[in-house]
Amino acid sequence: MSNILEISGVNKTFGGLHALSDVNLQIEEGETHAIIGPNGAGKSTLLNCCIGRLIPDSGSVTFDGNNMIGMAPHDINHAGMVRIFQTPEIFPDLTLLQNMMIPALAKRDGTFKFNPFKSLVGEKAILEEAHATLADFELDKFHDQLGGSISRGDKRRLELAMGIIQHPKLLLLDEPTAGMARHDTNRTIELLKSERMSNMTKVIIEHDMHVVFSLADRISVLVRGHIITTGTPEEIKNDPKVKEAYLGESEDE
Amino acid sequence: MDAILIQILNGLDKGGAYALIALGLTLTFGTLGVVNFAHGALFMMGAFCAVLFNKILTISKKVKDESITFFDAYKETPYLEIWWGDTGTAIIDYSVPLSIFFAIPVMLLVGVIMERGLIKHFYKREHADQILVTFGLAIVIQEIIRHFFGANPIPTPAPEIVSGSAAVGAFFGLNENLVYPWWRLIYLAFSLSIIAAVFAFLKFTTFGMVVRAGMADRETVELLGINVQKRFTVVFGIATVVAGLAGVMYAPILPPDYHMGMDFLVLSFVVVVVGGMGSLGGAVLAGFMLGLLQSFASMNEVKAILPGIDQIIIYLVAVVILLVRPRGLMGREGVFED
């Protein structure tokens, strides 16, 4: 299998703090790759370096054969890498249907398109796809409600749907189940395992080991800015280094 | 050389006023997180405190004019003169500096009412809403002042003894004939001491320390269990009083009229932005810097090369600073970056 994302030698410091030191990571096409690690290990920083929110001090991020460093977030999106945020980032003042249309339009229109005389109602293909994706995520019944008015769990599923509708080559998920009740967590796991998403390449940052072991094909462990090991769930479970890293940390997991 | 000295003094003078207004504005930004478009109106109210106080002191009664003997003539004589003779006259003469003591409680009251009655409800609203509601308030204050004091500027003289000019030329070893109005020198000294007082207050009192901590990181301070909200009222009051004092003492320099606040508001916003939102030191530095720049831009030699530069220099600097260094001279990261 070929690597779709290659992170090599990435360093990032904030002030004197080494958030990431010499991180190397390869994501294979089609796999679900989980990154785990204690709080403050640099997981979110790593994602931010991939999608253009942060620029690493050194190292390279290559996605689908192209260098991503220094690229604007919108260009990275069009390259096919889409991120789902930990705090749901949706459009609170738009209806759910519109929330879905925006990413669909991004896919079609590119980074900028001036079409003030086109009618929204006439966008049949986009509307259809938006409705269908909402339905897949059991949100279609809310389609004319405002994004800001639905529950937090629904918002997170909405954001997931907004990512999926763009058919990304790689989906980056930042703690997709954090703060969710067990019921919602299970629903999210099911969604991520569903036909529509199971073959999609995914990187998941997660604390919940139940989620990690239900989904991941491979797992990398990030501790204090270092990737200490990468392997299959079985390998990770039995790795003494991982145990040490987790047991050595505080109990705040 | 002579011209340059005068321009430096002019610039420092203007800069003093800008710094005082901007200081209050940035204090409100930094601690309360509120964009106050009515701040210029507070400066204007300060100036009108001087006017009002003068009017109160000169409440008069018709008294028979003894110097005219042909017929019964009457003249308006202030009660103060009737009661206390020369002492009364002296008090009236000193009405502007004395009105400081009148302005402080008045402005404090205005500030507290404004914060409790209006601003408080806008802490959680968008900046755009804050701008809009305070803009409306500024119009209201302005129109009320106009209703009572009319539309024309009201000359408010400084005390007789400092109405002349100081021989600054001789003092600096330059041209003997070079003079500068005393009152403007006093204003400069006054603004410097108010700035010093505000900084000392914030630096050396516990209250000030909490305020500074709140400016640096509001959430942490709230986590410490310190009730920041209650202190906001006081901070707003201080900002109001500082703006008011800047206005009181400015009255002899620029006869107050009802829309002087709007003119100063735009300028002081520019000052705050150039200094860096929420940076007290930045506001003072930028105030004096822009005052000086404006003075030098209005020199004939400069205008000959760059016509009209005196009119736009401040805005030009603001645009350049905002585009090149959006945080201003001394602003911190992340302040007011939506």
Add this chain to the structure above:
Amino acid sequence: MIKKILSSNPLIMLIFSAVVLSAPIWLTPLGANYPDLLQKFAIFGIFAIGYNILFGLTGYLSFGHATFLGIGSYTAVWSFKLLTMNILPAIILAMIVSGVFALVIGYLSLRRSGIYFSILTLAFAQMAYSLAYSVFTPITNGETGLQLSQQDPRVLDAMAGIAVTDGIPSTNLFGTLIKSMDGYFGFYVAAVMLIIAFYISLKIFRSPFGMKLRAIKSNQTRMKYTGFNTRPYLLTAFVISGMYAGLAGGLLASIDPLAGAERMQWTASGEVVLMTILGGVGTLIGPMLGATIIKYFENIFSALNDSELHNIFDFLPAGMQEFMVTVVSPFVGEGWHLTLGLVFMIVVIFLPGGIMQGLNNLFGFIKRLFGLGGSSSSAADTVSKGEAS
């Protein structure tokens, strides 16, 4: 029913045009049926509708849009002086020149967002205002303002053989004087422009482009990570609204061929913000409504004086009459701005959605009162938020 009508563009346009063009008739009972005022309604309606495309859709609060109005007026007057007294070239040029200025100012200002953006636009506006009074006096004629004179070249008119024999010529549209029909012709020209302007705004509101602008207002960060380069979107909205302002400025000059820098003062920019807020930010018809209401009451209130107040309260007993006059007089005449400021504050505090929100609440209330339909989403709601559904 209402929902259906409001979702159909041709029907909306039909109703809007009918209401605008019949304004001279239905405004008669309100005492607003004279061309001067009607023209103001239309022109400031255009200004506010355009401003709403920027502020209402993207949420970027510009405090400098009067600059573009002023530039439009200057351009139009120059077109009357140099080219022709026909207003069509003047209006087109006004829009183009304002658009160019908006492009430059917008490009620079939009490098920042939030309050920094507001202050940048304010700084540019103040610069333009100061320069109009100083360096650009040869173009703007400084404090006197730019005026026509009999000696102006008017190249196109001269070529067409139109000579001016006596006095200053009047503006026209292909030969029909703007002042003809007792001035109503001027109103109808402005009204047609308003209808076109409203139609374009309606199309933008209901286009993918318009929805993207609303999405930027809602969550700009999300927009960027969704694959949109937000800056060109914002700049386009800025330029469009600048051109609307230019059109309004050009129309003002077409009706009264004068241009002065006071039109560019930042308090004038504040006025258009006020109109938009009062009517309802981000709604289709709100800004137009706000502009009309403000201009209407400005006209009535600012003309009132104490003796007229005495007439109005004539029906009261003498003591009450005096009392009412004393209470009301600070709010009218010169004090009109006080009323305006108060109304503005009240709207921002209690009704951030403006009159449209008020109407919406009222509809909702009536519906609930009569138990019609359980849903609270009313017709006005659809216009303001759910354009796509």
